[in-house]
Amino acid sequence: MKRFITTTLFIFLLHKTGETQTLELHDILDTIQHSYPSLKMYDAEIQSLDAAAKGAKSWMAPQVSTGLWMAPYNTKLWKANGPGTTGMGQYMISAEQFFPNKKANEANEAYMNAMSSVEKENKQATLNEVFAAAKKNYYEWIIIEKKLSTLDESEKLLHFMITNAETRYKNGLGKISAYYKAKASLGNIENMRVSLENEIVQKRIALNTLMNTGKLSNFSIDTNYVIKDYSTATFDSSLFYSNRSDIKAIDKNIELTYLRQNIERANLKPEFGIRYDHMFGFGGLPMQYNLMGMVKIPMNWSTKTNKANIESLRWKSQALEEQKVSMTNEYAGMAYQLQQDIAAKKKQVQLFEKNIIPALQKNYESTQLGYEQNTEELFELYDAWDTLNNTELEYLDQLQQLLSMQVDLEKLMEIKINDDPGFND
Template sequence: MNQSRKIKPIPCPGVFLRGIIGIATILLILSAGAVKAQQRMNIKGILDSIESGNPSMKMYDADIRSMNETAKGAKSWMAPELSTGFFMTPYNPALWKKSGDINGMGQYSIAGQQMIPNKSRLDAESKYMNAMSTVEAQKKGATLNDLYAQAKSAYYAWMILEKKLAILDQNEKVLNFMIGNAETRYKNGLEKINAYYKAKAALGSLQSMRLMLQNDVKQKRILLNTLMNAKDKTKDYVIDTTYSVRDYSSYIIDSSLFVNSRSDIKAIEKDIQLTYLKRELERTQLKPEFGIRYEHMFGFGGASNLYTLMGMVRIPIAPWSAKMNKANIEGLKWQAISLEAQKQMVINESTGMAHSALTEIETKKKQIELFEKNIIPALRRNYQTMQLGYEQNTEELFELYDAWETLNMTQLDYLDQLQQLLAMQVELDRTLQIR
């Protein structure tokens, strides 16, 4: 008996396919957004990566560790000396033995010797060797400050390039509008052709400039990747284009500011201290050191056993032996004086540079403020007026083109001025050692 069955319709494969494609598209969009978010970097993240990953930092860390490990052996004594052998022994072995009442001749000797170092010399050497790493630690900070300056310069230059590229994108739309509108008007006999070709040439120049700016962006990215020690030097990511101009009004520019903040000046100070410690070490070389020697001799052929116990002293104060130490002490004194003069020279130059940079920054801020509040808004309104007149057939294309060209060049000039301001800020940050 046949039983009727309800046959369920088979879904069309196309429905499944479209659903799968839709889901995959959504996932790709979401994952792309996540990747893009991960690839956005700001200046703080870049500086952190440089501090933790740049090879020069690892080099300094290894040097500091090496010096600290070496300093652990600063108070070591010289190794004891042992000796053994025949002492005043005849070449004829027959004489070694006892003959009647006559004892044999010769002895076999075992000797030990130890020099006892002067405690003040050990203390001076320990202080000197432990202080060596402090100089390298400050040099590390100075090198890191220079790396920060390189990174910030590249970062801000990249940021300005991105802003210029954004202006080029806007200008390309404007020029395409001019060209398309002029072609239509020329066909209808309402437009002269000369300004049209100027707009076409400007569009080509714009595209050429875009290629140049994009190449510059790649160069800055490679430089930052190199500073961060990225495995892929061409690693692609975007940067945060927001920025702030630092306010230096709270900084009092004087010598104490540089002494307290600049690692290179601190390195010179540590070098001066190290020189005095080395000088003190040379002084301790002029102090006597003592030693002890014990020797035991086994007599041959019934001869008595003998021993020798002797004290030793090293006398470096003799004129012929102390001459080099005294010369080193005098030389180190003048080396410390030279380093002190170098420190004052760096402070003097840095103070002058900081005051000069502050003056330039204040002037540049005022110039940029004029661009932002007066010049660019006025030129933008002029262009908008010309564009409205051109659309209403009361202005010519060449007038609109001139208004656009003036606005475009001024906007690019403004960005150049902004880049100069940020470069001044980077240099002043480097001078004051501000991260």
């Protein structure tokens, strides 16, 4: 609750002050959890089902009737014809009430109380999907920010090359051939920057939509990220049974089929009722009453529907069990594939970080030194920069793929908050 209030205040201040706030991933996820419209829809549906369950033990409405009873059509006979005689016919008031089967009421109550449990799990499954979408947009935004930083650095290097080449050409000390390549690359960088800045706007809109805030609300993000270590994780059925909300929803549906069967079985039991009739006699006829006990006896021809429903629900529960097995098998296969992909992608990222980029950086620095000492040409310096720049951008693409795979694996495992051990970049 404290975190929710803090996040809400944070978003409120963002709107009121117009200042650019920096949101961390957990701030965004907290806001989504409390504000995403579809989740509120589930909350309302859960409240609706819980409210309906309060009437699970209600009785059938009593039946009341009134009217003439055994009255002759000849109204003259309603009156007494003389001393010692009475009229014919009566006016009757009747009330009838069937008592609910206790077991049927208890079975119906258990069923209705359990109905909202399915929606609760569906809500968590939706939340898992939304969190995964938010994480992907967040991490993609981080990579875009890093690409912009790379472009800023490249722009400085190109300006150095262009300025230096212009000076040398004026003094007749250098060739102009690579100069135009550098000028074109400077334009390409500006073009790429426009595209990346537009992507940031798109990511911000996507996250604002998920947080259910103003679509153009301005904020920035914390560009720190964590690479998790899931290399030793084991993806057996118990992991998905305990973590995945969609599988838990199937369990709840299976439970509902059993509870529904109990209702159908309870309906095979007799139901008892009582009937009371009170008659007002005509022409001095004394008041009379009837007091009758009633019972509904299930017979073979009247219970076919109940028995068919019990059989149908048995097959439905078996189908749901098979669906669970199928889903866990599919999830396990996907998780192991992602685990292997992540391991391979980590190696590629580490090769970029430890081998490829440092070597190209040194190559550029040595070429730049040679250029400054007039032992290297501008086109060689440009080529060294171009290779380094493209490799750094490729590295960031690889890193984005790694983070995306990590989100996909966490989505499969239904890990909602980034609180697992890992290492910071």
